[in-house]
Amino acid sequence: QPVLTQPPSASGTPGQRVTISCSGSSSNIGSNVVNWYQQLPGTAPKYLMYSNNQRPSGVPDRFSGSKSGTSASLAISGLQSEDEADYYCAAWDDSLNGVVFGGGTKLTVL
Amino acid sequence: QVHLVESGGGVVPPGRSLRLSCAASGFAFSTHGMHWVRQAPGKGLEWVAVIWYDGSKTYNGNSVKGRLTISRDNSKNTVFLQMNSLRAEDTTVYYCAKDRWDCVTNTCQFLDSWGQGTLVTVSS
Numbered sequence: 119q120p121v122l123t124q125p126p127s128a129s130g131t132p133g134q135r136v137t138i139s140c141s142g143s144s145s146n147i148g149s150n151v152v153n154w155y156q157q158l159p160g161t162a163p164k165y166l167m168y169s170n171n172q173r174p175s176g177v178p179d180r181f182s183g184s185k186s187g188t189s190a191s192l193a194i195s196g197l198q199s200e201d202e203a204d205y206y207c208a209a210w211d212d213s214l215n216g217v218v219f220g221g222g223t224k225l226t227v228l
Numbered sequence: 229q230v231h232l233v234e235s236g237g238g239v240v241p242p243g244r245s246l247r248l249s250c251a252a253s254g255f256a257f258s259t260h261g262m263h264w265v266r267q268a269p270g271k272g273l274e275w276v277a278v279i280w281y282d283g284s285k286t287y288n289g290n291s292v293k294g295r296l297t298i299s300r301d302n303s304k305n306t307v308f309l310q311m312n313s314l315r316a317e318d319t320t321v322y323y324c325a326k327d328r329w330d331c332v333t334n335t336c337q338f339l340d341s342w343g344q345g346t347l348v349t350v351s352s
Contacts, residue, residue: 120272153338155273162323162342163265163273174340206273210337215287217263217275217337 121146122207122220129226135195138223140207142188146218150210152190154183157204167192202227230254230341232324237346240314248309250324250343258302261327261336264309266320279307281330314350321345
């Protein structure tokens with residue numbers, strides 16, 4: 119079972135805003151930053167968001183992130199068909215001494 | 229640009245061993261931590277292990293402790309994953325990933341570049 123909890127699925131229509139949540143505990147999200155990864159169908163994961171709300175170069179500003187306490191969220195505004203992918207949150211866990219991932223959220227653009 | 233190429237995957241009987249390699253290029257390999265992450269078919273990502281920039285420290289995920297060992301050769305810009313006593317549940321795609329940091333100046337949790345993965349199938 120994944121240490122971080124994400125909803126298994128999310129959906130929206132083009133142009134809408136969608137939010138994906140990620141819940142953890144004091145040993146991971148509560149004491150470390152959260153990073154997000156996007157995995158398009160049939161491809162390797164891609165670094166999408168780091169340190170809670172920072173976008174790597176090349177990631178559109180339609181993507182934003184936030185963290186509060188032991189939870190984090192990824193928001194996608196102006197949803198586009200190419201955003202259809204699996205999204206994973208991750209953080210370092212001080213108790214496990216390792217990176218923990220969420221179970222992933224499959225985003226469908228209707 | 230950063231290029232990570234995994235190799236060594238294939239079909240292996242249960243109980244046997246296998247060593248994966250990840251050849252890195254396009255960045256200063258010896259100054260970055262490196263990770264292995266795996267993904268079973270149709271499933272989510274599972275972190276496997278991390279190694280410090282100089283190989284001085286490693287950490288493993290709980291599900292693989294004692295069986296999967298990460299190492300690196302900075303003279304060859306390569307990171308390895310030695311897998312022993314393989315089980316059916318080790319059947320996954322294995323990705324290597326570069327960390328943004330060396331693991332000393334910052335926690336190694338920023339997997340900013342990923343390889344395309346190599347498939348390991350454990351089956352008799």
